Amino acid sequence: MSTYGHLDTDAHDVDPPGPDTRSARPAPASRTVLLRRATAPVALTAVMFLLAFTLGSTTLVTMQEVLAFAVFATATNLLLGQAGLVSFGQAVFFGIGSYTVALGWLHWQLPFWATFVLAPFVGALVAIPIGLVALRARKLYFALSTLAFSELAYQLAESRYNFTKGANGVFGPFVPTALTQPRTGYLFLLAVTVVSLLLLWKVNHSPFGLVLRAIRENRERVQALGVNVYLHQVAAFVISGAFCALAGAMFVIYSQSGYPELLDWTTSGWPVFMAVIGGMGTFLGPALGALIYQFGHDQLVLYFSDWQLVLGAVLLVIVMFWPDGLMGALARLGGVIRRWWKGRR
Amino acid sequence: MDLSAFVTQSIGALSTASSLFIVAAGLTLVFGALRLINIAHGSFYMYGALAATTVVGWFPDSGFWIALIVGPLVALVMGVGVEMGVLRRLYGREHLTQLLATFALLLIFADLALRFWGKNVRSINPPKVVNGNFGLVGARVPAYDMVIIAAAIVVGGGLWLLLTHTTLGWKIRAVVDDPEVLVCSGVNIRMLYTGVFGLGALLAGLAGVVIAPQQAVGPGMDAQIIVAAFIVAVIGGLGSITGAAIGSLIIGIAETLGANLAPSWASTFIYLLMIVVLAVRPWGLLGTPER
Amino acid sequence: MKPIQMLAAVASAALLASVSACGSGGSSSTGGSAGGAAGGSTGGSVNIGVSTSLTGSIASFSQSGMQGIQLAVSDLNAGGGILGKKVKVVSADDNLTPATGASNMRSMITNDHVVAMFGPVASSIASAEEQLAAQYKVPIFFHMANDSSLMTKTFTPYAFQIVPNTVMEPRAVADYLAQKIKKGKPITVGTFAPDYSFGHDTVSGFLKALDDLHVNYKVVKQEFPPLAATNIGSYLSALVAAKPDYVFNAQYGGDLDAFTKQAESYGFFKHTTVIGMYGYLDMKALGSQSPAGAIGFDRAPFWAIKNPQMATFVKNYKAKYGDYPSTWATLGYAAVQQWAWGTKKAGSFDGTKLTKVLPGTTPPTILGKLQIRACDHQTETPEYVGTISKTGNSKYNGVHLFDDPMFKAPFDQIALTCAQVKALQP
Known part of the structure; x- marks a missing residue:
């Protein structure tokens, strides 16, 4: 990525420096390749499906959280990993997703299913003006501007208590009873997660996704080719916002509430942490990060009073020594093993 | 509004602006030279304030004046440690990496502070000489507000002198534009980075000490100040000390106006202001667009 | 994504899920030993849960409230426990967010089998936990959160409020x-x-x-x-x-x-x-x-409430924590006393039985003899x-x-x- 002056002499590439980045991408769409490609996601989904019948109910409830965050982090990573846009404001949409369900019930007695479907559209609608304004700024200023939107949304939710119930948040029996059961809730969220990730995967691998990556690598050159960089980035921001809002609506099944902290800039930090821990150069890295972050956090909170210390230390170590995250490291390990295997043969 | 009310509120706005300026000046100075946003700046501020409460606990009479030296020194040592131990290895990386590293440090320092100082809110008194108020056209003006305003003027003036009238200042300004030339002319860039980062931390520590007699000192003040400092620095334009001064004045005045006209909108108003500024000038009032 | 990465992801996700499943299985089994003992009648111990805000701006209150609860529990145990069982405190930080508070409480109930909950400070967290109390039929005692709507608009029989409310x-x-x-x-x-x-x-x-x-x-x-x-x-x-x-x-x-x-x-x-x-x-x-x-x-200044029990409490508190008790510690101590008294009276750790027995009674606490009003479970604290x-x-x-x-x-x-x-x- 291009940065400023001397500082980027050894600029870090977001894609993991895996040995075979080129060979895999433009693979011909022959049937065998397609089959081979489908195997892994199908197997992963099957494993996750079976977990519903093997895990205890407490773990399943935590897995509900993980699934919501997996979508949240993957959607955020569309900006982070693909477009190279560091947003500290995705919580705006996450929170709006939750509030769409909660406030829809509170003020208009809308059924859960209606608001759940509505949430991503509300998220997208709000993302349009925010994206148009925030994307006028570049890099750090973009990050800080999204942070300001996050704080603005938080303040609004907290101070407009006639509408939002203020700091207390909205609680109520707005989630259908069936979904409050750990297993059905998990299975429902799993289905939504699989569909969302497939859609996001599609976006990543569409010509649009390619343009985003090209902009990230060399904005000026893409602009010179006549591509409207600004509009492409706004579009990415809106898509990400829609899925973040969907994640927020998913989170409601776990939290059964909507409250201002969901909009706060520290909440915006979560998906970024998750993406970094899991590896933002890979598609499934953020989802893996969500899994690790959530289970790590839950265990630490219960048994450590200093969980922030541990989280901070882990984050620092990853950022300093393992910049492509866990998935990057795994991919590297896979590459090493494969080479070793080939060498033996 | 009568004259005395006007005076009370003007000085209130000025003192708010002054304390914000000292914190934001350090943040923006570091950004100007190193091009990195330091979230752990809030930690340095908190440690400065906490150190002040400890020192005053030891020396109840002269403690504050000793703390004025000790607090910034604590922050300076932390800053130099952070720069040499962590940030130095990350200069070539993206913004995000540096942002997250300093965020991680904020989390770590916050929990360490709990270990050292506990969870209770701590509090110190202003030194006796300035612990009162004086009359000014019918209004009572807190004497300590004058200390804060004076501190801001000293810091602002000092930075201006440093940056425009010394060779060190020339180097700091030059390092952003043309580091190669600096290296060729024999400047130790590493030392310069450490120095600037340390100076930024020192200012945060100083702000912590100065603010301690007015505010409750305790957990959470690190994260709060960092958001406030961001707003000021971003409105003024990151990297510009004058911008930080203007930004802090704008926030001070906006807060006072908000508190008078629409109290329950006041906090929302500040963020709206920041967004409006960024929408019109995405690099802040006095900042330069990023290349 | 390359197939190899996909596979790595599948493998690691499956691995992690199984590890975490084992992990939680393990912890629930340790919790189970305590909880199992609580459920059965073979002596041993019983857990109460405190989920409160141990970080952030109000940490000092919560900490001090927690100390009151811990002292109450150790006094209870010194007196032979309750219904033949020792009481243990399970605690966690809710990080001042309702979802974390709710998740703490869920895990305390399902893993640690707590029989009563104490501790939320913010009314947002309190109202989230109040719903769970009704859902799981575990009583919750509010000794810090004093929103009056907890006992009115969102009232459930499983909630008790000892602190004077916002009205x-x-x-x-x-x-x-x-x-x-x-x-x-x-x-x-x-x-x-x-x-x-x-x-x-x-x-x-x-x-x-x-x-x-x-x-x-x-x-x-x-x-x-x-x-x-x-x-x-x-x-x-x-x-x-x-x-x-x-x-x-x-x-x-x-x-x-x-x-x-x-x-x-x-x-x-x-x-x-x-x-x-x-x-x-x-x-x-x-x-x-x-x-x-x-x-x-x-709400409960220790120095203004004059009775021998309070005097003993203040002395013990000072001996243990080196300072006089705050209002939060005092109310926390009294809330545990109310719970213990009701449990003895009910002769069971069952939450539903407690909610039948406690309302309308006057449990003796360090605050004196104060009635728990039957209509809203508000203690008549002055x-x-x-x-x-x-x-x-x-x-x-x-x-x-x-x-x-x-x-x-x-x-x-x-x-x-x-x-x-x-x-x-x-």
Whole structure:
């Protein structure tokens, strides 16, 4: 990525420096390749499906959280990993997703299913003006501007208590009873997660996704080719916002509430942490990060009073020594093993 | 509004602006030279304030004046440690990496502070000489507000002198534009980075000490100040000390106006202001667009 | 993504899921040993849960409330436990977010088999946990969160509130004020409260109480600075400029300390009587800067409640933690006493049985004999209001306390009646 002056002499590439980045991408769409490609996601989904019948109910409830965050982090990573846009404001949409369900019930007695479907559209609608304004700024200023939107949304939710119930948040029996059961809730969220990730995967691998990556690598050159960089980035921001809002609506099944902290800039930090821990150069890295972050956090909170210390230390170590995250490291390990295997043969 | 009310509120706005300026000046100075946003700046501020409460606990009479030296020194040592131990290895990386590293440090320092100082809110008194108020056209003006305003003027003036009238200042300004030339002319860039980062931390520590007699000192003040400092620095334009001064004045005045006209909108108003500024000038009032 | 990465992902996700499944299986089995013992009747121990805010701006209160609970539990165990079982405290930090509080509580109930919950501070977290209490049929005792809607709009039989609520507190203060002011004398009033529902509720409760008492007042300034704001200078100078006779302040903890110090520097206390939640911890933090002549209110000041049990509690607390107990510690201790007394009476750790037995009774606690009102499970705790003394109390670390005589606002005078409560309950 291009940065400023001397500082980027050894600029870090977001894609993991895996040995075979080129060979895999433009693979011909022959049937065998397609089959081979489908195997892994199908197997992963099957494993996750079976977990519903093997895990205890407490773990399943935590897995509900993980699934919501997996979508949240993957959607955020569309900006982070693909477009190279560091947003500290995705919580705006996450929170709006939750509030769409909660406030829809509170003020208009809308059924859960209606608001759940509505949430991503509300998220997208709000993302349009925010994206148009925030994307006028570049890099750090973009990050800080999204942070300001996050704080603005938080303040609004907290101070407009006639509408939002203020700091207390909205609680109520707005989630259908069936979904409050750990297993059905998990299975429902799993289905939504699989569909969302497939859609996001599609976006990543569409010509649009390619343009985003090209902009990230060399904005000026893409602009010179006549591509409207600004509009492409706004579009990415809106898509990400829609899925973040969907994640927020998913989170409601776990939290059964909507409250201002969901909009706060520290909440915006979560998906970024998750993406970094899991590896933002890979598609499934953020989802893996969500899994690790959530289970790590839950265990630490219960048994450590200093969980922030541990989280901070882990984050620092990853950022300093393992910049492509866990998935990057795994991919590297896979590459090493494969080479070793080939060498033996 | 009568004259005395006007005076009370003007000085209130000025003192708010002054304390914000000292914190934001350090943040923006570091950004100007190193091009990195330091979230752990809030930690340095908190440690400065906490150190002040400890020192005053030891020396109840002269403690504050000793703390004025000790607090910034604590922050300076932390800053130099952070720069040499962590940030130095990350200069070539993206913004995000540096942002997250300093965020991680904020989390770590916050929990360490709990270990050292506990969870209770701590509090110190202003030194006796300035612990009162004086009359000014019918209004009572807190004497300590004058200390804060004076501190801001000293810091602002000092930075201006440093940056425009010394060779060190020339180097700091030059390092952003043309580091190669600096290296060729024999400047130790590493030392310069450490120095600037340390100076930024020192200012945060100083702000912590100065603010301690007015505010409750305790957990959470690190994260709060960092958001406030961001707003000021971003409105003024990151990297510009004058911008930080203007930004802090704008926030001070906006807060006072908000508190008078629409109290329950006041906090929302500040963020709206920041967004409006960024929408019109995405690099802040006095900042330069990023290349 | 390359197939190899996909596979790595599948493998690692499956691995992690199985590890975490084992991990939680393991922890639930250790929890199970304690919980199993609790469920059965083979001696051993029983767990109670405390999920509270151990980080952030209100950590010092929660910490001190937790100490009260821990002391109560160790006193209980020293006396042979309860129904033949030792009591253990399971605690966790809710990080001041409702979802974390709710998730702590769920995990404490399912993994650690806690039989009662204590601890939320913020009313948002309290209302989230109150719903879970009803869902899992585990009683929850509010000794810190005092939102009155917990016992009215969102009432469930599994919730108990020992702390004076947001209706009682401002009403008690208004009563005291009405006593002090000559009837019909016009006064100007300012309010200063954190900008969230607690602040707004308390302020409007206070003004409504003044109306009810026919006080001739005029509001000259209302300020709502953000909760835990770093700098309240602008809000404060606006208040100072309005020169009110009285200021009702609904801040607490660090915010109140900061307000007091800055207001003092304006000489504000000379002409304006400030009314604020000045408890022992605040006065101790303020020391010689305590605002003499201001009006303080406190929910359970240990030094004002005189009975032998309280004296023993204060002595033991001081011996264990090296300081006098805060209101939060005192109320936490008393809440555990209520739970233990009810459990003994019910002869079982079953939550539903407890909710049948406890309401309407008068469990003896260090606060004295106070009834738990049947209609809303609100303990009839009085609120203490007084004028802050000019001199420090030599008996208590030189801390400035309230002057004698102080006003012990009787419950019946300040609380909603059962009829009013019933109308609000679902």
